[in-house]
Amino acid sequence: MADTTVRKRTFAPWMGLLLTVLGALSNGLPFTGFPAAPVPWISLLLSLIGSVVVLFGLWQAFGQPTVYKGKLSSALATGFSLLFLAGTIFSFWSARHIPRESATAPQVGQRVPDFTLPDSTGHSVSLTQLFSGSASKEPPKALLLVFYRGYW
Amino acid sequence: MPVAISVDAVEVSENLRHKRGYSFPFLCDPKAEVIRRYQLLHPRGGPDGTDISRPAEFLIDRSGTVRWENFTEDIRVRPRAEELLAASRSIR
Numbered sequence: 027m028a029d030t031t032v033r034k035r036t037f038a039p040w041m042g043l044l045l046t047v048l049g050a051l052s053n054g055l056p057f058t059g060f061p062a063a064p065v066p067w068i069s070l071l072l073s074l075i076g077s078v079v080v081l082f083g084l085w086q087a088f089g090q091p092t093v094y095k096g097k098l099s100s101a102l103a104t105g106f107s108l109l110f111l112a113g114t115i116f117s118f119w120s121a122r123h124i125p126r127e128s129a130t131a132p133q134v135g136q137r138v139p140d141f142t143l144p145d146s147t148g149h150s151v152s153l154t155q156l157f158s159g160s161a162s163k164e165p166p167k168a169l170l171l172v173f174y175r176g177y178w
Numbered sequence: 179m180p181v182a183i184s185v186d187a188v189e190v191s192e193n194l195r196h197k198r199g200y201s202f203p204f205l206c207d208p209k210a211e212v213i214r215r216y217q218l219l220h221p222r223g224g225p226d227g228t229d230i231s232r233p234a235e236f237l238i239d240r241s242g243t244v245r246w247e248n249f250t251e252d253i254r255v256r257p258r259a260e261e262l263l264a265a266s267r268s269i270r
Contacts, residue, residue: 053254056254056256061258062254062255062256063255063258065254065255066252066254066255121252121253121254122251122252122253124220124223124232124233124250124251124252124253125219125220125221125232127234127249128217128218130217131216131217131218131234131249132216132217132236132244132247133244133247134244134245134246134247135243135244136243136244137241137242137243137244138216138236138238138242138243138244139215139216140242141211141212141215143183143205143206143207143212144188144205144206145188145191145203145204145205145206146188146191146192146195146203146204146205146206147188147192148188151203151205153242156179156181156203157240165240166179167239167240167269167270168179168237168238168239168240168245168266168269169179169180169181169237169238170179170180170181170235170236170237170238170262170266171181171183171235171236171237171238172180172181172182172183172235173183173184173213173216173218173231173232173233173234173235173236174182174183174184174231174233175184175220175223175224175230175231175232175233175253176184176185176186176190176224176230176231177186177224177225177230178186178194
């Protein structure tokens with residue numbers, strides 16, 4: 027059988043790479059105002075779909091070399107997409123690697139302990155003082171204590 | 179009124195508050211004493227293996243009672259404003 031057929035180039039590895047890159051980039055979606063809750067799953071799902079597409083491309087290039095060409099390019103695309111996949115999986119893991127809600131943390135219906143801490147101008151303020159308001163401000167009906175990780 | 183609390187030093191907190199244009203107070207707990215007392219410590223969670231606070235939000239009324247709270251499972255996922263607003267409407 028004469029090998030004169032023109033071998034097709036497979037684009038699957040590059041499509042897959044694109045998907046894993048989009049998966050990694052989607053971590054930035056919360057900064058655009060997109061609802062944050064689904065983002066970790068969108069990011070993971072895009073990367074996993076991308077990986078399947080990459081594997082399909084690899085199978086085309088290496089499993090059916092008479093039909094498809096592009097072994098080197100598909101290997102390259104696979105390498106890059108592996109890097110992005112690893113990054114996405116690591117960020118997924120590390121973003122959720124926080125202590126679970128402690129059973130001894132204040133619960134709804136419980137009173138929180140009072141405390142005194144310096145504010146960002148260096149003046150000590152207590153929870154009680156924050157509730158009492160100031161000369162210019164009416165006392166607040168409620169406070170939203172926002173504990174954040176810092177190092178922003 | 180929101181009150182932000184973290185392990186950041188006074189200057190770092192003031193810098194952040196100023197940069198974002200926030201007028202509410204930022205409280206500084208570099209030794210994580212209050213964070214510990216609230217059982218919110220994330221040991222070695224900071225960039226240099228320092229102890230920091232896990233993200234958490236508490237809506238408290240004037241008696242100091244928690245009316246709503248939020249503990250995220252993922253630092254990328256922030257609380258939903260609708261939930262917080264619904265809870266705050268019940269406080270008078």
